[in-house]
Amino acid sequence: MLRAExxxxxxxxxxxxxxxxxxxxxxxxxxxxxxxxxxxxxxxxGPGAEALGDDLPQVDLGSAAAxxxxxxxxxxxxxxxxxxxxxxxxxxxxxxxxxSDDRHGGIVGAVLASPRRGRLVAGKAAAVGLVGAAVGVVLxxxxxxTLVGSLxxxxxxVVTPAGSIAATSVRGVLAVACLAVLGLAVGILCRSQLAGVxxxxxxxxxxxxxxxxxxxxxxGAAATWTQxxxxxxxxxxxxxxxxxxxxxxxxxxxxxxxxxxxxxxxxALSRRDV
Amino acid sequence: xNAPAPLPLEARGLRKAFHGRPRVDDVSFSVRxxxxxxxxGPNGAGKTTTLRLLLGLVARDAGEALVLGRxxxxxxxxxxxxxxxLDAGGLHPARTGRQHLAVAAARAGVPAARVDAMLAKVGMxxxxxxxxxxxxxxxxxxxxxxAALLGEPRLLVLDEPSNGLDPAGxxxxxxxxxxxxxxxxxxxxxxxxxxDIQEIADDVVVIADxxxxxxxxxxxxxxxxxxxxxxxYLEVTGTEGVVR
Numbered sequence: 001m002l003r004a005e006x007x008x009x010x011x012x013x014x015x016x017x018x019x020x021x022x023x024x025x026x027x028x029x030x031x032x033x034x035x036x037x038x039x040x041x042x043x044x045x046g047p048g049a050e051a052l053g054d055d056l057p058q059v060d061l062g063s064a065a066a067x068x069x070x071x072x073x074x075x076x077x078x079x080x081x082x083x084x085x086x087x088x089x090x091x092x093x094x095x096x097x098x099x100s101d102d103r104h105g106g107i108v109g110a111v112l113a114s115p116r117r118g119r120l121v122a123g124k125a126a127a128v129g130l131v132g133a134a135v136g137v138v139l140x141x142x143x144x145x146t147l148v149g150s151l152x153x154x155x156x157x158v159v160t161p162a163g164s165i166a167a168t169s170v171r172g173v174l175a176v177a178c179l180a181v182l183g184l185a186v187g188i189l190c191r192s193q194l195a196g197v198x199x200x201x202x203x204x205x206x207x208x209x210x211x212x213x214x215x216x217x218x219x220g221a222a223a224t225w226t227q228x229x230x231x232x233x234x235x236x237x238x239x240x241x242x243x244x245x246x247x248x249x250x251x252x253x254x255x256x257x258x259x260x261x262x263x264x265x266x267x268a269l270s271r272r273d274v
Numbered sequence: 275x276n277a278p279a280p281l282p283l284e285a286r287g288l289r290k291a292f293h294g295r296p297r298v299d300d301v302s303f304s305v306r307x308x309x310x311x312x313x314x315g316p317n318g319a320g321k322t323t324t325l326r327l328l329l330g331l332v333a334r335d336a337g338e339a340l341v342l343g344r345x346x347x348x349x350x351x352x353x354x355x356x357x358x359x360l361d362a363g364g365l366h367p368a369r370t371g372r373q374h375l376a377v378a379a380a381r382a383g384v385p386a387a388r389v390d391a392m393l394a395k396v397g398m399x400x401x402x403x404x405x406x407x408x409x410x411x412x413x414x415x416x417x418x419x420x421a422a423l424l425g426e427p428r429l430l431v432l433d434e435p436s437n438g439l440d441p442a443g444x445x446x447x448x449x450x451x452x453x454x455x456x457x458x459x460x461x462x463x464x465x466x467x468x469x470d471i472q473e474i475a476d477d478v479v480v481i482a483d484x485x486x487x488x489x490x491x492x493x494x495x496x497x498x499x500x501x502x503x504x505x506x507y508l509e510v511t512g513t514e515g516v517v518r
Contacts (some may be wrong), residue, residue, distance in 0.1 A: 004380035113381035115347040115429025
């Protein structure tokens with residue numbers, strides 16, 4: 001089952017395009033945030049930090065925190081919660097994997113070969129998780145290479161311990177795999193490719209809005225529950241947790257959320273006429 | 275004393291409604307081993323829904339659908355026991371015919387080496403590495419038939435398998451199905467091509483308005499030397515002179 005689903009994934013253009021967009025999107029993000037902004041601050045390019053004033057975001061790659069942030073396989077965030085191109089491509093990789101069978105009629109052959117549909121969905125989730133992890137490894141390497149290259153050019157030492165670099169990368173790979181599988185579950189639930197893509201983008205776009213509104217409603221402090229929304233959870237996992245949500249809790253919550261979404265998708269497919 | 279071998283296919287009082295409208299209503303028939311059975315009926319009669327009910331693709335409202343003595347869902351390695359062609363195989367346009375069969379082989383748990391043999395069998399070796407998006411309907415149908423045969427099943431369930439096939443392809447398919455049955459295999463074949471059915475089927479089941487309206491052996495249908503399946507079909511369905 002896993003082999004068939006893996007073969008199915010790697011022989012479709014959508015998977016390759018989504019993976020390529022994720023990598024290129026990350027390269028662009030990292031070039032801007034990890035390479036260009038520090039170069040602007042140093043005055044290597046542009047009019048220099050003084051001339052740019054407050055328009056130039058402060059990036060201090062000399063700190064361990066900034067270096068760890070820049071190691072994220074979803075791209076550096078500068079402390080914000082913006083949705084990067086890599087993140088979008090990863091979840092859409094899953095969505096397209098989930099809708100492809102319905103769109104092209106392959107679901108009939110899949111269900112005939114595996115009439116216990118929960119197992120079929122589990123096989124798809126495992127395959128998307130593996131492909132997501134493989135893409136995550138590439139993304140983690142891109143982030144690492146970009147950071148190390150930028151630091152070398154700037155003459156800034158790497159102050160992040162090797163263990164911390166490795167842990168951030170491993171957690172990042174896990175987060176990327178979970179996000180891809182979440183996308184798969186949304187795709188299976190929506191069936192329609194357009195609906196799946198729109199729902200997924202809607203969820204991603206709505207999350208920071210919901211978090212901001214919740215923050216306003218509780219008087220300026222970030223509501224803890226908003227840190228259990230998918231993107232916030234993924235960022236928490238990558239960075240080893242937050243003040244409110246320890247790393248282990250974030251990992252358990254993201255894996256649990258992913259497993260729950262896959263289970264719901266499995267039940268939905270089992271009850272559906274194909 | 276050994277229990278008798280289960281029938282390859284058995285529909286008992288199958289019912290299915292879509293949006294409150296019955297599409298299949300109390301359909302019962304059985305398919306005996308080693309027989310080619312033609313499932314006939316006008317457009318919208320419920321043939322495809324019946325096939326999907328038998329294969330567990332559509333949930334039944336009532337009745338029982340048994341494949342080799344048990345619900346399809348409970349078969350072990352179903353793709354190695356039952357081959358099916360529905361919807362021209364559901365080929366992903368970005369995959370080549372060979373890749374489609376490789377995925378199907380992996381799903382069925384059969385060796386990848388079977389892919390080349392099946393491509394050769396359906397005459398698709400030359401075009402096997404082209405993307406399915408560029409295939410004609412007949413080529414897609416050939417790949418779908420190859421996928422159905424991958425697991426060396428003993429039962430074939432085919433919905434309009436000759437759609438889009440050229441005359442040579444249709445001739446090949448007729449021969450293949452007869453040889454399959456002669457070798458002990460069983461075929462349930464939905465088709466509007468009555469001349470083909472007359473040539474290859476042993477039995478016919480006719481569905482109209484969701485109900486079985488006739489069930490007969492081909493020998494009985496053609497008992498009168500002047501009889502033809504078409505005349506019998508038009509009579510039992512009451513569709514002579516009716517354009518639907």
